[in-house]
Amino acid sequence: MRRIATALAVMVLMTCPAAAFETEEEEVFAARGAEARSVSVLSTTDTDVLRPAIEAFQTAHPDTALRYVVASSQEVFAALDRDGAAFDLVISSAMDLQMKLANDGFAADYTSPQTGRLPQWARWRDQIFAFAQESVVLIASRRGLQGLPVPQTRRDLTELLRDHPEVFRGRIGTYDPRASGAGYLFATQEARQSDSFWRLAEVAGGLSPRLYSSSLDMIRDLKAGRLALAYNVLGSYAGPRLESDADGVVVEFADFTLTLLRTGFIPANAVNPEGGGAFLDFLLSAAGQALIRDRAGLPPIDEAALSARPHLRPIRLDAGLLVYLDQLKREAFLEEWSSAMSQK
Structure with a gap:
């Protein structure tokens, strides 16, 4: 009965109507195991780009269902700032809007061995973390x-x-x-x-x-x-x-x-911040970085690549973005x- 109740709760969460912000895509990746935990991700990155990463994440976490919602960067910002929408991880290519959300208190603190390995220029205050450049x-x-x-x-x-x-x-x-x-x-x-x-x-x-x-x-x-x-x-x-x-x-x-640094953060109002952190950690892991490079076409965080190509000028992940x-x-x-x- 507990498993049935859990599954029903996940189904209700995953099928609830979207908030007032406008979405472009929405897909639910069902759990592969008997138990059903849920992670909800709001992102500017097209579903097909991160699909290989999502599927590999679920291979490692077979009892986790993942709801992936795509919106424009301005709508992602509005979802949290205006509508108070609840997601477990927010991914965006608009570094300035991510910084404003974090600066305004919408991002939770998060630390893990994976975030700790990021160079300083690829993270901000244990709240915003870059997984692609x-x-x-x-x-x-x-x-x-x-x-x-x-x-x-x-x-x-x-x-x-x-x-x-x-x-x-x-x-x-x-x-x-x-x-x-x-x-x-x-x-x-x-x-x-x-x-x-x-x-x-x-x-x-x-x-x-x-x-x-x-x-x-x-x-x-x-x-x-x-x-x-x-x-x-x-x-x-x-x-x-x-x-x-x-x-x-x-x-x-x-x-x-x-x-550009493509970044993610765990919202302060996340329902399942541990799940959001687990997916973020997968994107930052060696396996996740190799996968987004080889399957998604997203260049991983690579300090050596920047040093070898001096014409590349990273946008600084700091309060100057505001x-x-x-x-x-x-x-x-x-x-x-x-x-x-x-x-x-």
Whole structure:
């Protein structure tokens, strides 16, 4: 009877309606054992990307069911900040929004042998933990370039767009930072690094760029021939999808390439924080890191890789991420960005 009651409780939890925030995907990975414990994960990472990790985790924990909910980074933030939704682990590519949630008290403290092995730059106050480091790249279509050279720096790209507007008008894609938390993070961090961001934005803005809220949508439209270039795309998504495509090319800019940390934390209101910690530990383990590299295409945390490639510039996981989340600074930045993007 106890097993039946436990199973029924898990079924109720797993099938309860979503909170007010908008979701993109939801999948329940049923427990494989007789007992049924549940872990609920809210994430910006597509289900199919982490599916191999989830399945391997359940092989090691056969009596654990896992509910995996996918939402945009802004909706993930709203789920906790506005709606008080209860999840056991929150994963996001928007480092600034993760930092704000933790800074505002939404993240619980957590320590384990796996988190203790992370380098200092890949964790924050025993609350936020990075499990992947991902380049933010340019993708290009060789056909779309019409024989023009593939740009290797932001200066190259700016000059290419300025000198050949007829090739690129309406055929440049980039994130809309008003709609995408990750897009806002990339734009603000790049603007902090170099004035070349605004020069490029003004030139691209005069060519009727297409704005997106997803790297996958930009990759799809480039492969379909609707885009010649897409700027600030997640390399972990672009690489596996373009490596067998003779037309597509992925560029890490030689002047500097932003490197995102994909992070997770256990919410302070988690129903099963031990389960959330167990899944986080699996992602951070040697087996989990190898699996997300080989099966998910997510580059694992690797200090040596950063040292060997000095053009990679990791976004710092610290309170500096909160600067552009100030409402007045956000409004001013988006106003300047919108002005640049609406050049005619």
